[in-house]
Amino acid sequence: MSNEIMTRVSAIAPVLRMLSKEDKCCTVKFSTEYCEKCTAGALKITDESIDGIKAAFDAYVKANGAKPTAAFVDGLGIFRITVTEPTNGRLTGKIAIVTGSAQGFGKGIAEHMAREGAHVVVADMNADGAKATADELCAAFGEGAAISVGANVSDEASVEAMVAACVAEFGGLDVFVNNAGIVRAGSLEEMTKANFELVAAVNYTAYFLCAKYASAVMKLQRKVCPDYLSDIIEINSKSGLEGSNKNFAYAGSKFGGIGLTESFALELAPFGIKVNAICPGNFLNGPLWSDPEKGLFVQYLNAGKVPGAKTVDDVRRFYEAKVPLNRGCEIKDVARAILYIIEQEYETGQAIPVTGGQVMLK
Numbered sequence: 001m002s003n004e005i006m007t008r009v010s011a012i013a014p015v016l017r018m019l020s021k022e023d024k025c026c027t028v029k030f031s032t033e034y035c036e037k038c039t040a041g042a043l044k045i046t047d048e049s050i051d052g053i054k055a056a057f058d059a060y061v062k063a064n065g066a067k068p069t070a071a072f073v074d075g076l077g078i079f080r081i082t083v084t085e086p087t088n089g090r091l092t093g094k095i096a097i098v099t100g101s102a103q104g105f106g107k108g109i110a111e112h113m114a115r116e117g118a119h120v121v122v123a124d125m126n127a128d129g130a131k132a133t134a135d136e137l138c139a140a141f142g143e144g145a146a147i148s149v150g151a152n153v154s155d156e157a158s159v160e161a162m163v164a165a166c167v168a169e170f171g172g173l174d175v176f177v178n179n180a181g182i183v184r185a186g187s188l189e190e191m192t193k194a195n196f197e198l199v200a201a202v203n204y205t206a207y208f209l210c211a212k213y214a215s216a217v218m219k220l221q222r223k224v225c226p227d228y229l230s231d232i233i234e235i236n237s238k239s240g241l242e243g244s245n246k247n248f249a250y251a252g253s254k255f256g257g258i259g260l261t262e263s264f265a266l267e268l269a270p271f272g273i274k275v276n277a278i279c280p281g282n283f284l285n286g287p288l289w290s291d292p293e294k295g296l297f298v299q300y301l302n303a304g305k306v307p308g309a310k311t312v313d314d315v316r317r318f319y320e321a322k323v324p325l326n327r328g329c330e331i332k333d334v335a336r337a338i339l340y341i342i343e344q345e346y347e348t349g350q351a352i353p354v355t356g357g358q359v360m361l362k
Contacts, residue, residue, distance in 0.1 A: 001161075001164060001168065005032075005076065006160070006161065006164035006168075008048060008073075008076055009030050009076075009077075009164065009167060009168050010163070010164055010167045010216070010217060010220075011048060011220065012045065012048055012053065012071075012073065012079065013028045013030055013079055013167050013168065013171040013172065014028075014167060014171060014172040014173075014217055014220045014221050014224070015050055015053045015054070015220065015224050016028050016053065016057070016071055016079055016081060016171065017081075017171035017172045017221075018172070018221050018224035018225045018228065019053070019054065019057050019067075019224060020067055020068075020081050020083055021083065021093070023086075024083050024084065024085060024086065024093070025083070025084045025085070025086055025087075025092060025093025026081065026082065026083045026084075026093070026171065027081075027082050027095070027119065027144070027169075027170045027171050028079050028080070028081050028082075028170070028171025028172070029079070029080045029082070029168070029169060029170070029171065030077055030078070030079050030080075030167075030168040030169075030171075031077055031078050031080065032076075032077040032078075033077070033078070034077070034078065039070070039072045039078060041068075041069075041070070042068060042069075042070040042071055042072040042078065043056060043057060043060045043068035043070065043071040043072065044056065044071075044072055044074075045071055045072065045073045046073075046074075048073065050220075050223055050224065054224075067081075067083070068081060069081050069082075079171075081171075086117075087117050088117075089115070089116040089117025089118070090116045090117070090339055090342075090343065091113055091116040091117050091118040091175075091339070091342065092116070092117030092118075093117065093118075093119075094113075094117070094118040094119070094174045094175055094342070095118070095119045095121075095166065095170045095171070095172050095173050095174050095175070096113050096118045096119065096120050096121065096173075096174065096175040096176070096177060097120075097121040097123055097162065097163070097166050097173060097175075097176050097177065097214070098110045098113065098120060098121070098122065098123065098177040098179055099123045099124070099151065099153050099162075099177065099178055099179050099180035099206075099210065100123070100124055100153075100179045100180030100181060101120075101122045101123060101124055101130065101133060101177075101179060102122065102124035102126040102129030102130040102132070102133050102148075103124075103126070103129055103133070103287060104283075104286045104287045104288060105179060105235065105280075105283055105286055105288070105331060105334065106124070106177075106179040106180070106235075107122075107133050108331030108332075108334075108335070109177060109179060109235075109331065109334060109335060109338065110122050110133065110137065110146065111136075111137060111140075112331065112332070112335035112338075113175075113177075113335075113338070114137045114140070114141045114145045114146055115140075115141060116339070118175070119144060119145065119146070119170045120134075120137060120145065120146040120147075121146070121147055121148075121149055121162070121165070121166045121169070121170075122134045122137070122146055122147070122148045122149070123148075123149045123150075123151040123153075123162050123180075124148075124150070124151065124180070125150065125151065125152050125153075125180075126150075127148065127149075127150030130148035130149065130150060131148040133146070133148065134146040134147055134148035135148075147165070147166075147169050147170075149161075149162050149165045149166070153178075153180045153202065153206035153209065153210060154201040154202050154205060154206045154209070156209050159206070159209040159210055159212075159213050160213050162213075163213040163214055163216075163217060166217075167217055172217060172221055173214055173217040173218060173221075173230070174218075174221075174230050174231065175230070175231045175233065175342060176210060176211075176214035176231070176232045176233070177233050177235065177338065178206075178207050178210050178211070178232065178233065178234045178235065179235040180202060180206060181202060181203050181235070181237075182198065182199055182202040182203060183199070183247070183250045183288060183296060183299070184196070184198065184199050184249055184250070185246060185247045185249075185250065185296065185299040185300060185303055185305070186246060186247075186249075186299075186303055187246045187303065188248075190246075190303065191248075191249060195249065196249045199249040199250055199253050200249070200252075200253055200256075202253075203250065203253035203254065203256075203257065204253045204256045204257060204260070207234055207257055207260055208260060210232075211232055211260070211264050211275070214232055215232065215264075215268055215271070215273055218230035218232075218268075218271065218272075218273045219268075219271045219273070222271045222272045222273070226272075227272070228272055229272045229273075229274060229345060230272060230273045230274070231273070231274050231275075231276070231341060231342050232264065232268070232273060232274070232275045232276075233275075233276055233277070233278060233338060233341055233342075234257050234260070234261050234275075234276070234277040234278070235277075235278055235280065235334065236254050236257050236258060236261070236277040236278060236279045236280075236351060237250070237251075237254045237279055237280060238279050238280065238281050238282070238353065238355045238358060238359045239251040239254045240254030240255050240257055240258045240277070240279055240351065241258075241279050241351065241353060241359045242359055245305060246300075246303050246304075246305045247305070254279075257277060258277055258279075258351045261275055261276065261277040261349060261350075261351065262349045265348040265349030266349065269348055274341070274345075274347065274348040275348055275349060276341045276347065276348060276349065276350045276351075276352065277350070277351040277352065278334055278337045278338065278341070278351075278352050278354055279351050279352060279353045279354065279355065279359070280329040280333065280334050280354045280355065281323060281328065281329035281353075281354065281355035281356050281358050281359070282319050282323075282328045282329060283328055283329050283330070283331075284316060284319060284320065284327075284328030284329075285328060285330070289316075289328075295312075297312035297315045297316060298312060300315050301314075301315050306318045322358050323355070323356040323357065323358045324356060324357035324358065325356035325357055326356075327356065328356075329354060329355065329356065333354050334354055337352055337354050340352075
């Protein structure tokens with residue numbers, strides 16, 4: 001889509017969705033394909049402002065005795081509106097974006113959210129992997145459970161297009177999970193400026209970009225429904241709660257992420273947008289740690305971060321021993337924290353540890 005079309009669709013679809021949904025589930029899918037059958041009985045939108053869409057919507061309901069199933073904007077396209085009854089899923093009808101979700105932690109989060117009834121945008125730089133994950137979710141949880149978007153979260157245009165793709169497919173955005181992240185470990189002597197800036201771009205700057213464009217859609221939904229709540233959730237780290245030896249680039253970016261979380265929470269609270277961070281312990285079974293070439297076990301072994309360690313198994317045992325519950329964090333642990341944050345209507349600006357007791361609140 002061109003920037004002009006993205007902007008117009010992002011201003012119309014969420015309004016139609018919020019007007020249509022009430023206490024039900026609703027998606028609004030945009031298409032530039034015209035057909036007489038689709039447009040004949042559709043709501044005609046000529047004024048694309050919120051007030052203009054509301055007035056046209058109300059007039060349609062009064063004239064037809066029912067809400068529209070499609071809306072048409074001449075020269076733009078058709079918005080197909082689908083309303084369904086809620087299911088038993090804890091996220092039924094929610095629309096979510098999960099970044100970095102083609103694999104690992106992000107993929108597991110996307111799977112848990114789809115299982116609970118959310119429509120999920122699987123966003124990742126690995127476009128092929130994202131598509132494969134979205135296909136798996138649709139096969140497991142039904143057509144429309146997920147779509148994929150190739151996205152570079154450190155690039156502003158890519159983030160804007162990612163959010164626009166979500167709105168064009170589903171009609172809005174209720175939950176944004178900022179999961180994409182990168183680690184480059186090393187001492188002061190070893191760390192290069194390029195690697196330091198790469199970590200900051202993906203873990204810190206990208207969070208700002210994602211919050212900027214996600215919140216714009218959420219604010220619009222709040223204008224239509226003044227009591228509606230949305231969520232921005234940063235997957236942070238226990239390294240955002242305490243320093244990390246020879247891993248300062250990562251820890252610094254995560255400390256910064258908590259600062260952004262608290263600041264965004266203050267700014268966005270008037271718009272019903274809750275902003276919280278989850279700080280998982282070490283996901284020892286995931287590729288971030290276990291990848292045989294680039295994983296943290298290998299990086300920490302090579303960096304000499306664990307005294308006396310001669311193998312990656314030595315490094316693993318060292319980190320398991322740090323946890324009172326004697327295991328690494330698992331995807332289900334983080335998924336449960338995400339559900340808590342979304343369901344909790346009276347919490348924002350928090351950094352919630354999920355560390356097995358390794359890091360405790362003070």
